Amino acid sequence: MNEIFFATLLNIAGALFRIFLIALVGAWFFRRKVFSSGDVSSFSSLMIKVLLPAMIFSKIILTLKPGEFPMWWVLPLIGIGLILIGVLFALLFYANNLKAKRNMIPISSMQNAGYLALPLGQAIYPDQFDLYALYCFLIIIGLNPILWSIGKFLNTADPNQKFSWRQLVTPPLVALLIAITLVLSGLQRFIPPSIVEVIDLTGSATVPMANFILGAVLGGISLRIWPPVLDVLKVISIKFFIIPLITLLLMLYFNLKATQPLLSDVILIQATLPPAIAIMIQIKNWGGEVQQTGSLMLISYTFCLIAIPFWLAVWKIL
Numbered sequence: 001m002n003e004i005f006f007a008t009l010l011n012i013a014g015a016l017f018r019i020f021l022i023a024l025v026g027a028w029f030f031r032r033k034v035f036s037s038g039d040v041s042s043f044s045s046l047m048i049k050v051l052l053p054a055m056i057f058s059k060i061i062l063t064l065k066p067g068e069f070p071m072w073w074v075l076p077l078i079g080i081g082l083i084l085i086g087v088l089f090a091l092l093f094y095a096n097n098l099k100a101k102r103n104m105i106p107i108s109s110m111q112n113a114g115y116l117a118l119p120l121g122q123a124i125y126p127d128q129f130d131l132y133a134l135y136c137f138l139i140i141i142g143l144n145p146i147l148w149s150i151g152k153f154l155n156t157a158d159p160n161q162k163f164s165w166r167q168l169v170t171p172p173l174v175a176l177l178i179a180i181t182l183v184l185s186g187l188q189r190f191i192p193p194s195i196v197e198v199i200d201l202t203g204s205a206t207v208p209m210a211n212f213i214l215g216a217v218l219g220g221i222s223l224r225i226w227p228p229v230l231d232v233l234k235v236i237s238i239k240f241f242i243i244p245l246i247t248l249l250l251m252l253y254f255n256l257k258a259t260q261p262l263l264s265d266v267i268l269i270q271a272t273l274p275p276a277i278a279i280m281i282q283i284k285n286w287g288g289e290v291q292q293t294g295s296l297m298l299i300s301y302t303f304c305l306i307a308i309p310f311w312l313a314v315w316k317i318l
Contacts, residue, residue: 014123019116019211020301026215040216044284047209052278053175055203056144060179061188061196063134064141072138079142082271083109085243093234103289104231106151107296108238111273113140115210120269120308128262135266141180147278148173155279155293156286172278214277214297217284221294235296240272240307247271248315257315265312272311274300 029035035043066072086109093108094101114136121132148170182188226232247268251257256264275297283290 019119022208022211023215023218026212026217027219028215030216030219035216037220040213040220041284043209043213043216044281047206047213047281048285049171051203051206051209053171053203054199055206056140056172057175057179058196058200058203059137060141060176060183061191062200063137064180064183066184069134075135075138076142078267079113079139079270080146081142082111082139082243082247082267083143083146085246086110086238089238089242090234093238101231102154103293104235106147106154106279107275107293107300108235109243110143110147110151110276110279111239111270112276113143113270113273115207115277116273117266117269118207121266125262125265131262132266135263136270139266139270141176143276144176145173147276148176148282151276151279152282152286155282156288210277210281213284214280217280217290218294218298221291221298225291225295227292227295231292232296232299235300236303239274239300240303244268244272244307244311248311248318252318257318265315268311268315269308272304272308274304 030040064072087105090105090108091098094104117136118133121129121136125132152170179188182191248271251264251267256267279293280290280297282288283293
């Protein structure tokens with residue numbers, strides 16, 4: 001187990017280092033006042049309105065092929081299932097103060113399914129990365145509508161603000177729904193390849209920009225103000241213990257490791273990932289608890305350095 005654990009740790013650490021390096025550059029620029037808070041807000045707006053919708057649209061158009069993968073619809077359901085586990089336990093943990101603590105639900109349940117998962121896949125599964133990436137994008141199909149609708153509302157709405165369906169409509173969600181509709185109807189074949197290439201090229205800037213924005217936003221977080229210890233324990237427990245444990249037990253029950261080894265690894269990685277970068281981008285663009293959520297992000301991204309290799313090591317020896 002030690003050999004597997006440390007080998008996995010080194011692979012993941014290398015991938016995380018590249019991601020965090022970009023974030024550290026963003027944090028350094030912000031603290032050196034190269035960029036102002038207004039600049040970061042503009043970057044966030046560009047991300048949400050242009051770059052992320054372009055990436056979502058192009059990747060679904062290019063990778064989702066229902067004829068070659070007839071059971072593709074199961075993976076979006078798995079993505080929803082991972083969120084529901086986190087949401088359920090967050091509701092239980094915060095049942096007595098849910099109105100004031102509803103912003104804890106997304107950070108406890110919605111993972112960094114793309115920006116972090118894809119670089120990890122490139123490092124750990126270089127020979128199977130195309131299939132790995134397809135699995136990730138299919139899981140993201142289930143995650144993104146919730147993250148960019150209900151998640152956005154929970155992250156950014158005032159505690160006294162009433163729910164409105166209008167708040168669920170965001171550019172990433174619209175891009176997702178249009179792309180899936182085009183693919184399932186077969187109409188994507190009428191889109192000129194050059195157009196798809198341009199959209200895909202635009203979307204390719206999403207991952208580095210997202211990590212840069214994360215660093216810039218976290219760079220403005222005070223290291224002297226930390227969230228309540230109880231909130232930290234609840235979020236860490238849900239994100240890095242309860243969700244991975246339940247996921248692992250379910251995959252053992254369905255014998256997924258023997259029948260779909262790569263898919264089982266992808267699902268476990270998704271279950272162990274830290275909170276989505278989009279949470280901070282939403283808060284920066286629409287408002288919310290920047291300090292509290294940002295400090296929880298810092299703690300979560302530090303904790304994942306141990307959690308991800310630990311659960312993968314346990315999975316490998318079972």
